[in-house]
Amino acid sequence: MELKEIIIQKLNEHFPDAGFEFSEYINEFNIKLDKKFIQPVCKFLKEDSELEFLLCEDITAVDWARRKKRFTVVYHIFTLKHNYRLVLKCDVEEDDCNIDSVTSVWRTSNWQERECYDMYGIKFNNHPDMRRIYMPEDFEYYPLRKEFPLMGIPGSLSLPKK
Amino acid sequence: MDRFTKDEIHPKIIQKLLEDSDITIDDALENEMVLNMGPQHPATHGVLRLVLKLDGETVIGCVPDVGYLHRGYEKMAENMSYHEFIPHTDRLDYISPTANNVAWVMAVEKLAGVEVPVRAQYIRMIIAELARIASHLVAIGSFAMDVGALTVFLWTFREREKIMDIWDIVCGARFTNSYTRIGGVANDMQPEAIALIKKFLEGIDNNLIECEKLLNTNRIFIERLDGVGVISKEDALSYGYTGPNLRATGVDFDLRRAVPYLQYDKIDFRIPTFTEGDCLARYFVRTDEIRESAKIVRQCLQLMPSGEIKANLPKRVLPNKAEVYTKMEELILDFMLINFGINPPVGEIYHAIEGSKGELGFYLVSDGKGNPWKCKIRSPSFIHIQSLPHLVKGRMISDVVAIIGSIDPIMGEADK
Structure with missing residues (x-):
């Protein structure tokens, strides 16, 4: 059985309510799921002895601007056992802009989630250190959101007083 | 205490x-004291700031602060065409610019479905491996300088200078190359460049041994690094380590072998691994990788066929400049590509290559227009800096300098 089928079977078996949508695009296997299940699903994928997704390569978000569910948080995870990459996706609405943190699963997600928060304003629940990472602490906007202009917002970066 | x-x-x-x-x-x-290290500090390799909590000379806490070089490349990428972003990738990891060029165009080609001619693939491998050699030479040199061995820095930079000369002949620029194009490379590799590469490869082994002689038998160097900044296999993977830093902990993970891209599956090379996971192991992995990279370049020069260096896809690939000036159709295509971009189909991909610092990946989302809807840069340095608090805890303040040097962060890449 192919690894892809094993993953589908195992996930459906362990998380029947997660609302998985499986798709494939240019050799990349995508799994879309309900954001409530992201932490347990990641934990399962990492700890299952047959899969062992030990490496979390990247966490980021996409701003779709006009879609009803405005953001998608994207996780790229990799298993060294099978040399296989998996893409996990969770939709996040603008009104309810938060998702569970996976820092307890992979420690690398700490900064990646901070970056995601800094750029898109998506809050990660149970994150140990939810601060901005690139922009100053008192910056009010989220630069990678589509409404943020390329030239920046005049006066948004406070300068020292004379 | x-x-x-x-x-x-x-x-x-x-x-x-x-x-x-x-x-x-x-x-x-x-008794505790807070010390601010950087962002303007020569040993932090750029504008990295560390806030250290000290008890006497022992570090009991560390908070890295990045973002001093944040130029917003991900935002800029969303507002320019795929071709326009190639020069910006030079400024990410500015020590190995050609490797970044290769990573970017390969991601775009995967998104747009462009097949690259074999000769161009070999040329890309050669420049990417030369970039790895240059990067590791700088890493070793500046690392040795950080712990007090100044001569090595001069000697490795002398070798790196030769690579700059090669790049100069290959693409006309020494530092910010922008050599690759979507669908191939900018121009063919001239015989002069190949002769220079061969000459460089003849000397590199001996010159590297000379540098190693200064370090491997240097008691101060060894004692300052042995057992310093240890990270276990499990921790390294959990922290998302890739590249030489991961291989120094005993995991033989290399994207060139794990997910072969370009023509790496036809090349015979070894993945150097060490099991200690300390600063010294990271140094040894880098020196061994220089030798392996030289081996790869030698094989590439042998295997490289003659032929085209650009794919024949007029809607995606820029035409030759000489033809743009003399032929009507090429002029129109050039105009269309420059003004409206290559318009890849709607979709999203992630492509990563084994950069010189680790896994360098680009996540691209296309909405069918000429500029990407989203571009995310997965930079290894950013991930590696995150683990500094874990590495420096309980060490002396002078070890902090050695540890930063050993994980070899480049702030242009970490801050994007």
Whole structure:
């Protein structure tokens, strides 16, 4: 059985309510799921002895601007056992802009989630250190959101007083 | 550390302290001190700032602060065409610019479905491996300088200078190359460049041994690094380590082998691994990788066929400049590509290559227009800096300098 089928079977078996949508695009296997299940699903994928997704390569978000569910948080995870990459996706609405943190699963997600928060304003629940990472602490906007202009917002970066 | 309690201190001191109303007794007994290291510090390899909490000379806490070089490349990428972003990738990891060029165009080609001719693939491998050699030479040199061995820095930079000369002949620029194009490379590799590469490869082994002689038998160098900044296999993977830093912990993970891209599956090379996971192991992995990269370049020069260096896809690939000036159709295509971009189909992909610091990946989302809807840069340095608090905890402050040098962060890449 192919690894892809094993993953589908195992996930459906362990998380029947997660609302998985499986798709494939240019050799990349995508799994879309309900954001409530992201932490347990990641934990399962990492700890299952047959899969062992030990490496979390990247966490980021996409701003779709006009879609009803405005953001998608994207996780790229990799298993060294099978040399296989998996893409996990969770939709996040603008009104309810938060998702569970996976820092307890992979420690690398700490900064990646901070970056995601800094750029898109998506809050990660149970994150140990939810601060901005690139922009100053008192910056009010989220630069990678589509409404943020390329030239920046005049006066948004406070300068020292004379 | 145990501190003195209030009763053990001489009453005279207590009284003097109480005269100053701003100091509490607890403050005065506090032995800990907060030290700000960087962002303008030569040993932090750029504008990395570390806030260290010290007890005497021992580090008990560390908070890295990045973002001093944040130029917003991900935002800029969303507002320019795929071709326009190639020069910007040079400024990510500015020590190995050609490797970044290769990573970017390969991601775009995967998104747009462009097949690259074999000769161009070999040329890309050669420049990417030369970039790895240059990057590791800088890493070793500046690392040795950080721990006090200044000569090595000059010697490795002398070797790196030769690679710059090669790049100069290959693409006309020494530092910010922008050599690759979507669908191939900018121009063919001339015989002069190949002769220079061959000459460089003849000398690199001996020159590297010379540099190693200065370090491997240097007792101060070894003792400052052996057993310093140790990270276990499990921790390294959990922290998302890739590249030489991961291989120094005993995991033989290399994207060139794990997910072969370009023509790496036809090349015979070894993945150097060490199991200690300390600063010294990271140094040894880098020196071994220089040798392996030289081996790869030698094989590439042998296997490289003659032929085209650009794919024949007029809607995606820029035409030759000489034809743009003489032929009508090429002029129109050039105009269309420059003004409206290559318009890849709607979709999203992630492509990563084994960069010189680790896994360098690009996540691209296309909405069918000429510029990406989203571009995310997965930079290894950013991930590696995150683990600094884990590595420096409980070490001396002078070890912090050695540890930063050993994980080899480049701030242009970490801050994007």
